Amino acid sequence: MFQRGAFPLCPTDNGLIFMPLTFDLPLSSQLSEVDMILHKATDEILHVELSNFSDPFNKITYSSRMQELQRYIEVHPDLCVIDPLNNIKPVLDRLEIQQILLGLEALKPKGCIIRGPYFLKVGNFNEANMVQKLYEAKLSLPCIVKPQVACGVSDAHKMAIIFDVEDLKNLDVPLPAIIQEYVDHSSTLYKFYSLGEKIFYAVKKSTPNRSILMNLRQGVGPLVFDSLRSLPIANESRHHLDGKSSDNKNKDLNFELVQNAANWLRRVLNLSIFGFDVVVEDKSGDHVIVDVNYLPSFKEVPDDIAIPAFWEAIKNKYENSKNPIS
Structure with missing residues (x-):
């Protein structure tokens, strides 16, 4: 977003002025001049310790400079922060996001539904009765296996597509992990962006259906990949959209x-600002949210659309923080 001119040092059309922070000078003298803080703390994570029975909360270790900013925010609770650090915690944990997405049932839409994928958390790939556990979780092979920690640490994007329960043995994916439903979706992924109350989306090529995956499979064993670098897809093509597309590929999307x-x-x-990925299941038409992330790049949305909406979302967040709706 920086290279796209989203953080100008001169006033924007809606009166925002951005000021970069430097940790070479005291934060107090710099922040005394600002009305709000915009951050991407997920880029400053050093370690995530997942919750357990004795401690139900995930522990996040940030870089020293982020910790310094965090301390300042804690002693200045009236300062507007986009977004509060506690609010981004769910997007760091794929299990927590999956559990949150279960609440989509409350929307009770008519016709096709929107939901999270079926899933199963595992702490050990050699757990007993794995076939039965997959069945009880409504999972059928192939499945996709993802680390529970979603971002901010090494190997968070190391994943695998498994075709047989035997593929789990010695699988090179960090534990604990989430075994997630693989949805046949004709290689079409909808990347949605939420900027305040405005919603945008773009269409991208994605992983192929099961039958094609079987052909991509090299011999026996799982397909292991880094989702940021080597996703097994066909040639990529993008379509910039705003919910009113005439592209035939989007006829099944219920915006x-x-x-x-x-x-x-x-x-x-x-x-205030987040993104999520949606695929449409070929047979049922179910809209499945397969990923949620904080402060994405919006690189698929043209600058003249994304940047004004970005500025508007920031200003609205600030105004609402000063005049909360009762």
Whole structure:
């Protein structure tokens, strides 16, 4: 976003002025001049310790400079922060996000539904009765296996597509992990972006259906990949969209359905700026949210659309923080 001119040092059309922080000078003298803080703390994570029975909360270790900023925010609770650090915690944990997405059932849409994928958390790939556990979780092979920690640490994007329970043995994916439903979706992924109350999306090539995956499989064993670098897809093509597409590939997308889900997610997560990925299941038409992330790049959305909406979302967040709705 920086290279796209989203953080100008001169006033924007809606009166915002951005000021970069430097940790070579005291924060107090710099922040005394600002009205709000915009951050991407997920880029400053050093370690995530997942919750357990004795401690139900994930522990996040940030870089020293982020810790310094965190301390300042804690002693200045009236300072507007986009978004509060506690609010981004769910997007760091794939299990927590999956559990949150279960609440989409409350929307009760008519016709096709929107939901999270079926899933199973595992702490050990050699757990007993794995076939039965997959069945009880409504999972059928192939499945995709992801680390529970979603971002901010090494190997968070190391994943695998498994075709047989035997593929789990010695699988090179960090534990604990989430075994997630693999949805046949004709290689079409919808990347949605929520900027305040505005919703945008773009269409991208994605992983192929099961039958094609079987052909991509090299001999026996799982397909292991880094989702940021080597996703097994066909040639990529992008379409810049705003919910009113004439592209035939999008005829099965129910934009209103996803928009309602985006508004629901914004309320539940209490985030101003986030993104999520949707695939449409070929047979059922189910809209499945397969990923949620904080402060994405919006690189698929043209600058003249994304940047003004970005500025508007920031200003609205600030104004609402000063005049909260009762």
